[in-house]
Amino acid sequence: xxxxxxxxxxxxxxxxxxxxxxxxxxxxxxxxxxxxxxxxxxxxxxxxxxxxxxxxxxxxxxxxxxxxxxxxxxxxxxxxxxxxxxxxxxxxxxxxxxxxxxxxxxxxxxxxxxxxxxxxxxxxxxxxxxxxxxxxxxxxxxxxxxxxxxxxxxxxxxxxxxxxxxxxxxxxxxxxxxxxxxxxxxxxxxxxxxxxxxxxxxxxxxxxxxxxxxxxxxxxxx
Numbered sequence: 001x002x003x004x005x006x007x008x009x010x011x012x013x014x015x016x017x018x019x020x021x022x023x024x025x026x027x028x029x030x031x032x033x034x035x036x037x038x039x040x041x042x043x044x045x046x047x048x049x050x051x052x053x054x055x056x057x058x059x060x061x062x063x064x065x066x067x068x069x070x071x072x073x074x075x076x077x078x079x080x081x082x083x084x085x086x087x088x089x090x091x092x093x094x095x096x097x098x099x100x101x102x103x104x105x106x107x108x109x110x111x112x113x114x115x116x117x118x119x120x121x122x123x124x125x126x127x128x129x130x131x132x133x134x135x136x137x138x139x140x141x142x143x144x145x146x147x148x149x150x151x152x153x154x155x156x157x158x159x160x161x162x163x164x165x166x167x168x169x170x171x172x173x174x175x176x177x178x179x180x181x182x183x184x185x186x187x188x189x190x191x192x193x194x195x196x197x198x199x200x201x202x203x204x205x206x207x208x209x210x211x212x213x214x215x216x217x218x219x220x221x222x
Contacts, residue, residue: 001037002069003028003097006060008045024074031072031099040067055206062203064094066179071096093202176219179203191216 007024021044032039041063045056064071076098183197191213198211205211 001035002040002067003032003037003072004040004060004063004067004069005032005042005072006045006057007042007074008047008054008057010048011046027074027099028072031097031102037070037072040069058204058206061094062176065202070094073098075100176203180216180220191220 005025005028007021007028009020025042029039031037041060043056043060043063045054047054047056060071063069071094073096179198179201180194183194186197188194188197194216195211195213198205198216203211205215
């Protein structure tokens with residue numbers, strides 16, 4: 001079986017340090033080696049599990065469709081802690097396996113996703129309650145430097161975000177180029193024809209939705 005692996009951590013610090021990523025990579029590598037599966041591609045995301053708009057996950061799913069591969073993750077909560085998200089993914093035409101429960105069926109995955117979502121909500125409620133209690137005791141919350149610290153943080157975040165978006169766009173273009181070449185060899189010559197072929201093939205556009213000729217031109221020039 002051909003597999004595409006998806007690794008996710010929630011913070012930039014975890015992504016830079018490799019904390020969490022190496023453990024996930026080891027889990028999926030052990031799973032692939034034990035079953036004799038062939039790794040096609042690996043996608044790494046630094047993003048909260050709350051967010052549904054994850055470029056690297058989108059790219060990983062596109063790669064699965066392209067290679068007819070199975071998506072492999074270390075743990076179900078690395079994919080999402082959201083029942084609706086997991087349900088939509090299971091109905092999206094891509095098979096996926098969580099290494100911590102490789103033989104789980106659809107019912108089990110729904111139950112595990114529900115438990116993970118409940119856990120996420122409980123953590124959020126406990127955090128809010130702790131902050132409210134601290135505020136009631138007179139504890140000063142936030143950064144004492146105020147707007148200055150916020151501005152510094154915004155500048156740093158903007159720089160990191162720009163670099164991240166550029167890297168993601170390059171990765172998407174590199175993964176998409178073989179597919180575009182195959183469509184071109186089959187007779188799709190113009191950007192409009194290539195966009196139509198991508199839409200018919202079920203390949204998601206970078207921002208979701210349908211492909212347009214201008215997006216294809218950007219992918220070809222990236």
